[in-house]
Amino acid sequence: MQGTPRKLRSWLVGWLYLIALVHLLVSLTLTWAGHSGLLDHYLSTLESAFWPGAAPPPAREQQIWWIALFGATLQSYSIFMLALVHLGNRLRAPMAWAGIGAGVLLWAPQDMLISARHEIWSHLGADLVALLVLLPPLLWLYWHDRASNLQEPAP
Secondary structure, three states: OOHHHHHHHHHHHHHHHHHHHHHHHHHHHHHHOOOOOOOHHHHHHHHHOOOOOOOOHHHHHHHHHHHHHHHHHHHHHHHHHHHHHHHHHHHOOHHHHHHHHHHHHHHHHHHHHHHHHOOOHHHHHHHHHHHHHHHHHHHHHHHHHHHHHHHOOOO
16 A cells, blocks of 8 residues: 555656646747747737737737747746755655645636636636646645655654
8 A cells, every 4th residue: 555655646746747847848939939820829819809800010029029928937937846846756845845836826816817807718728727737736745745744753
């Protein structure tokens, strides 16, 4: 029975590493692919919430600029997440899992509310997926590492 929680813990930590790396790849794309055409459909979806037809070229340029800035910010978030996952894994530190979880719980409701106000439903869907793939592993790791730390004798 002891091997099962250990395997699950290892799998969940690997899952969180993967999610942090995906965040990093997506954020690099957001920063550098604005003029490549790769984001055109996404940009059109966002623009349709604010413009009845095609957005004027200066508005598109501004949108690409904002998304590039967001991508750069998300890059730092990805590195912080990678560091917290590493520290949580190596030190079996419940606070690392709680820190990531707190960040997700601070971000998601605000992002969802702002997106809903402008009827950008794809963001709500992405936010819900993020909550579903992040919170259960973070909660399990928090409680598992907390219980493990409580069972160890003090030095």
